[in-house]
């Protein structure tokens with residue numbers, strides 16, 4: 267396993283380390299359609315980063331000033347996040363399809379110095395933020411960031427590399443703050459699993475705003491391989507998706523389990539022909555029957571189950587056995603980290619098959635939630651083994667139990683947070699939107715078989731189309747209920763919480 271990495275690097279140093287040893291190797295391979303691919307070498311990527319950084323460096327921004335980047339995963343966006351990193355500017359990736367209201371709430375929370383949009387994206391209007399537009403050829407600054415007094419002089423590995431905004435229970439997104447040290451120590455832990463090497467081409471199917479895409483880019487560039495951003499619109503069509511993989515000579519595909527659903531249904535034989543060497547999935551459990559079908563089609567491939575939350579990038583990378591068991595292991599943790607189970611009494615759970623809450627000890631833990639010390643304190647808790655030490659571990663909110671040989675099994679969420687198509691969703695956030703609809707007095711959302719059902723208590727008739735567009739205006743599409751049921755009242759558990767089991771049973 268080649269490792270050209272120095273200890274304690276910044277994000278951009280880790281990502282571009284391969285330029286020393288293999289400057290002319292492919293770093294990014296993009297499908298541009300009709301058998302045409304565009305390859306960017308490590309040296310070209312480094313030059314691109316320098317060009318963007320030269321423009322950004324002229325704007326008087328300080329280490330720590332935030333830059334929102336509205337783009338899908340593509341070579342210019344990768345070069346832009348690296349350019350921000352070289353200047354110590356935390357980047358905040360935002361998908362092009364994010365509703366304006368949500369983009370605005372992220373801007374209000376993060377107060378970025380600059381909002382950059384990839385050509386063709388909408389951007390924002392009327393904000394104190396500087397704005398710019400970029401494509402593969404240039405970065406054009408339309409309005410400069412407001413003047414700021416520079417207080418910093420050196421970028422350190424403890425500084426923030428990026429912020430990812432995820433859905434929060436209080437109805438407003440939470441900013442997960444990741445330091446350079448956190449990111450690169452996760453990457454180095456991941457590299458020890460030897461998943462990819464020079465010459466590999468790793469297809470990335472997650473949007474840039476989902477840190478899964480940062481795993482893909484880090485796995486590829488950290489291994490001296492190439493990342494292949496798969497355009498979102500092609501992902502939906504199995505034959506086009508497979509065409510992208512074939513034309514770019516992809517060897518490894520990373521993504522949430524849902525990306526395989528259509529392919530397994532409509533183009534299984536074409537998938538088998540591709541001869542993929544590896545599959546890595548994460549975000550939620552892979553339905554066993556689908557995973558078995560995938561394994562049958564790719565008997566030679568290494569299949570890796572990656573578990574973890576944005577607050578630590580990920581926590582584990584576990585090989586799926588040749589014959590797929592009923593329950594997949596999500597442990598032990600990746601190299602350099604450790605997962606523990608903690609019971610309701612705060613003591614370690616170590617016995618087999620006893621459920622506890624998963625806690626993660628790792629150098630890759632996030633710095634905290636942006637401007638939210640209370641939520642941070644609830645997530646970064648004293649080490650349950652030695653609380654006196656001041657060391658913090660991540661309380662994941664996931665339940666788990668140990669198996670016989672140190673493997674760990676995921677046993678659901680501790681709270682109402684769910685995963686929809688690999689995206690983290692607080693049902694509470696959907697519910698808060700629903701109760702804002704005129705006439706709705708109470709609401710609950712339930713997820714059954716990937717279908718979101720909303721239960722509403724309302725005196726008047728609510729038109730489903732109106733409800734849907736009302737939700738779409740403020741929530742990402744994957745958080746919009748598919749079905750709406752009205753009820754005289756919501757079922758409640760003994761302690762007055764919405765009885766979600768009862769709701770799911772009603773679907």
Ligand SMILES: Nc1ncnc2c1ncn2[C@@H]1O[C@H](COS(=O)(=O)NC(=O)C[C@H](N)c2cccc(Br)c2)[C@@H](O)[C@H]1O
Nearest residue numbers: 477478481548549550551572573574575576579580690
């Ligand atoms: N492999 C699994 N089996 C089962 N349940 C999983 C798995 N991976 C997650 N989850 C669930 O998703 C939650 C977390 O959601 S999240 O914060 O949006 N992050 C994610 O999903 C993805 C995560 N950030 C990630 C994944 C890969 C690479 C990087 Br770099 C980052 C976890 O707490 C789990 O509940």
